[in-house]
Amino acid sequence: MMTSHEIRKAFLDFFVSKQHLIVPSAPMVAKNDPTLMFQNSGMAQFKDFFLGNATPPATRIADTQKCLRVSGKHNDLEEVGFDTYHHTMFEMLGNWSFGDYFKTEALHWAYELLTEVYKLPKDRLYVSVFEGDKKDNVPFDQEAFDIWKSILGSDERIIYGNKKDNFWEMGDVGPCGPCSEIHIDLRPEEEIARKPGKDLVNADHPQVVEIWNVVFMQFERRADGSLDVLEDKCIDTGMGFERLCMAIQGKQSNYDTDIFQNTIQVLEEMSGLKYGANGTLSSDNYGDVAMRVVADHIRAVAFAITDGQLPSNNGAGYVIRRILRRAIRYGYSYLNFKEPFMSKLVPVLAKQFKDVFPELKQQEEFVTKVIEEEEKTFLRTLDMGLKRLDQIFENEADKKEIDGKTVFELSDTFGFPVDLTALIAREKGFKVDEAGFKAELAKQKERSRKDATKEAADWFEVNELDNPSYIGYDHQEAVTKLVQYRKVKTKKGEEFHVVLEQTPFYAEMGGQVGDTGVLEFKTPKSEFTLEVVDCQLEAGLHVHIVKKAPFEDISIEDLRAAQVTAKIDKTRHSNIIKNHSATHLMLAALREVLGDHIVQRGSYQNDEVTRFDFSHFSKVTDEELQKVEDIVNTKIRQNIALDERRNVPIDEAMTLGATATFGEKYGDFVRVIIFDPKFSIELCGGNHVPATGEIGLFKFTSEGSVSAGVRRVEAVTGIKALERLREQEAIINELKAVMKSPQDLVASIKALQEEKTALQKKVEALENEKLQNVKLDLLKTVVEKDGAQLISAKVEVANADALKQLTYDLKAKLEKPYVVLGTELNGKPLLAVMIDDSLVSDTLHAGKIVKEAAKEMRGGGGGQPHFATAGGSDVNGLQKAIEKAVSFL
């Protein structure tokens, strides 16, 4: 039997023999395509070639591509594991022709590979051709039909496919064309005798499956819906590797192939459960389902992390977190893993894929650590949720239902997955109020939406100018005109938004805050100055935000004629750009010190500080931070001139080795910021210092964690860094002065602390001793009354605790105490009542006694049946209160 490794190799070797260039898989995380989070098909990385935006390295290419799908027609994450053939991550084998060969070769080779190399039985194969679509004005694919007929010798295994199954389009416009699929029937003979496989093609049967899709790109869709015939026709094929292996290895399930069996065997050892004990296909056996879920998900997560996507709380990172958590959940619930287990599977995969995807082996340790951290965090979350659930089961034992609000609270506040709640509830015989949950979720969404919206009036157009422009890269001041303004109501009040023809104000973007400054208006009748508190980008416009503006009192003619001088706050701006340029240097230095896995996760620069989040799995040590500081400050001292390049084609920028930030969208032309081409090259639209020397000084102020796998550092630059150092110095100097300039400041403070603790203990001991004397005196005043030993007195103590202590001490010395003690503390009366447990009854209850008695001193109180305290505000009533308390006996 061919191993999966051999099957993959045979594919690539076959196409090498047909003069194809083999290229490596693109990273699974789509870094340069803003429309995609992950590679979702074999052709995604070649999109630019089909669109004609780039030239392929060869006209014939073949590869295996790592793909990830979690949503779509057949890929709902929640379904994976319940059947035998759906996956989150999968490999797509493909061969491509860019204006080279077309249908004849593509179909002949496909058939040759399947039947000659892989030796798949011919009588189990079916092929489909496009039947045509009148509405779209696309004809029946006669060409493909004829080719297949000549290959197969007859048309009895050819199926006609409709537009949905057999016409392929990349988007609303662009290259498209019919396709031909090859299906295989893997059912046992007796079933085939009962029902011919031809009837089951494209019918979602787990054993009659499509294994290869050959797309003929021969048209181009225009915006008006019409089709043009392409000059350079292309071939785009995709063969699902996991399914192919199932077919060749004669298995009933993708999970029975050696691709997944390594992992599953380890899972069996770890869990002590046997996979497939009740029949492999069973979706009722949750142990089996769980193993499939884990085996599938660990691949997806491990390779996603390898390709640069850490689990996080939004975007692509959240997708990875959800996949990982789903696997942990299944392992936890059905395989009885209560401790991190996913991370232990990474070495299995690293070994299995070391020849085809060596990147996992290279980053084995890192990937393991990230997954383990994430597992620990989530297991803690699960534990908390389970405890809460247990309480709910106890409290609602008679209702047998968990209301929607509680379910929502579990998920919203404690991150406990809704379906897990439902699952556990079912096991306990509880129902879950799903409608109520959905209502709560809708409310939450509404809240978030509502908050996001501000009430904005329509723009009031003053001057019609279609091209407002930003000139801040070259100027800090502009003499210009008012284009439009509007009034906006926010939660905090009212503000005006102003758009100018030209502006030197940078609008917040890429982490750099917006500029502030002034707008000086000169109209024919008046002059006034507006203070700009912020500048934000909206639909490509620089929107200046001002708190007050007299626009409504000025005629439209005068506004139109107004000359506006826009000036940014230069000092603030210069502090901001120091921080921004320093951030670039810092990123480069971090990568140098910590490694290439350092990827920007977020950044923020204002005039005070630069804050930078990046992916890294452990605390950055003080030594590492110092190294980074040293590198950055060295680069500052080298006074490297800014090399700023505008309108660089994105491909050219990437060739330069530019660092692009994941999650940022880039156009075809980008701005590149270079400080020493060997050190820092970044795609960036922000403002920078003309030379690094201007930054002056760079100093970290903090390092910490934002979430698992992400660290946050903050740093200051320039005058702010100096100010900070001075502040610290001032504190130390002041401390020294206060401590009378000791030789070792730290040691003397420690000594002071120790001394203080010792003295405190001494005072306590003395007070206790004093209390003992009071106690002895009081013991002499014991009066027998109704079988109880009564002590009542007004005493002097240091604090409320001492009074408490005294009553307990007295209790210990007496057989059947009834103690009433009062004291005056800070001008307020305090009362304590202690009665023997044997005396406690409905009427003789310390809490009640004290409450009644406290009325005498205008106060209240409470406590336990045998001991209670009360306070009040009238010292003069203390004596009466004591008497009152005594009178209860």
Place this chain on the structure above:
RNA sequence: GGGGGAUUAGCUCAGUUGGCUAGAGCGUUUGACUGGCAGUCAAAAGGUCGCAGGUUCGAUUCCUGUAUCCUCCA
């Protein structure tokens, strides 16, 4: 950006009409038993109840602000 929650001993956490000498388990220290290890038993030490205000006779508990962490939504 908005909502919810958490913050109590070295660690993990309990602690409701505001008054319970602020607790448990693990860990630490000491003592006893044992030939030693391990263990068992007994005892002890260890707390600004995140921080700052406020309400109250009295706040770990209620309110406001703030910091940090968790979590959901956008």
